[in-house]
Amino acid sequence: MGQTLELGRRVELVSMDTHCHDISLGLYRQEVGAKLVYLVHTYHIHADAKIRVEMIQNGLVNRAGMLLTGEREHLVAFPCGHGHEKAVRRTFLEVCKSPNSEIGDSLPLVRWDKKADCELTIQLEAAGTYRITAPDDAELGPRRCQAVARGFSKLCEMRVDESDPTVVSFECGCDHDELMGSLFFRAQNVRSAMKDDALSAARGTLAAPGNQD
Ligand SMILES: [Zn+2]
Numbered sequence: 001m002g003q004t005l006e007l008g009r010r011v012e013l014v015s016m017d018t019h020c021h022d023i024s025l026g027l028y029r030q031e032v033g034a035k036l037v038y039l040v041h042t043y044h045i046h047a048d049a050k051i052r053v054e055m056i057q058n059g060l061v062n063r064a065g066m067l068l069t070g071e072r073e074h075l076v077a078f079p080c081g082h083g084h085e086k087a088v089r090r091t092f093l094e095v096c097k098s099p100n101s102e103i104g105d106s107l108p109l110v111r112w113d114k115k116a117d118c119e120l121t122i123q124l125e126a127a128g129t130y131r132i133t134a135p136d137d138a139e140l141g142p143r144r145c146q147a148v149a150r151g152f153s154k155l156c157e158m159r160v161d162e163s164d165p166t167v168v169s170f171e172c173g174c175d176h177d178e179l180m181g182s183l184f185f186r187a188q189n190v191r192s193a194m195k196d197d198a199l200s201a202a203r204g205t206l207a208a209p210g211n212q213d
Pocket of ligand 1: 078080081082084170172173174176
């Protein structure tokens with residue numbers, strides 16, 4: 001039996017997974033027809049490595065709202081068929097930071113915001129379109145809602161509404177509640193997310209396109 005695994009193009013790499021014997025974990029992208037699909041893979045053959053790959057893959061299902069394609073083991077894709085590559089890469093990195101027991105389920109669309117000193121909420125406005133809201137009495141609320149919307153535009157390649165900068169939408173026109181929940185924390189702290197990217201790029205583990213602030 002040859003080792004000719006069709007992995008596709010590697011789009012992200014965790015070179016040392018401290019939660020699993022320092023193995024390396026790769027995220028690969030493939031095209032299946034018109035659909036973009038992803039594969040989590042490690043070259044390590046340790047039994048724990050196999051479990052870890054499955055846990056990370058489940059993490060992408062739960063935290064990014066992806067589905068097992070069923071065409072081949074371990075392939076996951078968005079129901080809309082689009083790649084949303086930046087968002088997948090980011091979610092993959094976030095999931096890999098957690099031990100198996102803490103990867104868990106999707107995250108809420110309401111979060112406390114330290115800078116605005118209030119809760120921010122992500123509301124589905126129309127198909128694939130979300131509004132970031134704050135309570136009316138929160139003085140810094142509107143500004144923070146705009147900042148978080150800008151954060152999402154960078155992290156998930158979403159389009160900011162021209163007439164309302166607190167509204168962002170996915171180009172596919174489909175809902176992605178799980179992605180919004182998973183990356184909410186990152187959108188609130190987009191500068192630190194960008195700094196992480198720069199560090200990874202410096203380590204040569206990540207080609208970070210569109211890293212302009
Ligand atoms: Zn989509």
